[in-house]
């Protein structure tokens with residue numbers, strides 16, 4: 001359905017803030033304007049839940065999680081950045097594979113199946129977006145995805 005993304009994203013973050021550990025801070029960097037996207041809200045919420053849950057789960061020492069949206073003209077770019085343990089460069093693409101879990105010992109302790117990001121990738125691509133990761137080991141991880149913007153004004157700019 002047609003959805004104004006910034007209002008919707010604020011609501012998703014508000015809901016998270018009610019039940020996250022106290023030592024974790026969510027920092028929003030969302031633009032002021034209105035940005036319409038065509039999304040399945042339940043599915044998009046699943047994408048955001050998976051990524052934000054990871055950021056919380058893999059930030060053992062707490063710290064900040066930055067949630068950012070940038071207007072790239074034809075699409076929005078959403079990034080979720082944590083200050084956790086990070087992911088090795090050679091594993092950055094693998095984390096989107098089914099059942100892949102970096103660092104077995106850590107993963108076993110923290111629980112999970114290794115499906116979260118694989119599902120997120122499928123759902124982002126179903127929305128005609130792309131998803132990827134950046135990370136510096138020991139410094140943190142950023143998960144980034146894009147979402148096409150709907151034509152704001154028909155006939156304008158053509």
Ligand code: ATP
Pocket residue numbers: 050054055058082084085086087095096100101102103107111112113114115116117118141
């Ligand atoms: P599930 O999401 O199914 O409960 P999971 O969190 O292990 O399990 P994914 O969300 O798919 O699975 O993530 C895959 C792997 O990528 C994780 O096991 C972890 O090793 C790594 N990973 C994902 N997000 C982060 C992050 N923010 N920081 C560090 N490592 C991460």
Ligand code: MG
Pocket residue numbers: 050053054112116117
């Ligand atoms: Mg996960």
